Amino acid sequence: MADETAAGSALRAGRRGRCPRCAEGRLFRGPLTLAVRERCETCGLSNAFADSGDGPAVFVIMILGLLVLGAALIVEFKLSPPLWAHLMLWAPLTGLLAFGLLRPMKATLIALQYRAEEARPADDES
């Protein structure tokens, strides 16, 4: 995998929720939590650097806002369903998609953060 780009490996590690360095150890403490393990169980990488803040939620909101609003507008103009049908369709779908996207997005941002830390010169303390 020497020819793989840093962004490509970050996306792959993020999609699978794996360690940003070895891409094998699990990043999260459990299957339904967003809490990050203190160390990678495979390579021992300390995840103390990992602080994605509100970034994952912001990206998920933007992506889902675009997709769900676009889909809702298409359905409205093509089928003109009643308002309750929109509510019954889009509210659960948005919740499920947000739940499904949040962990991969957080893992991807942590992997990109790891790549940025890795690329920073060692004497740069700021």
Ligand SMILES: [Zn+2]
């Ligand atoms: Zn690891």
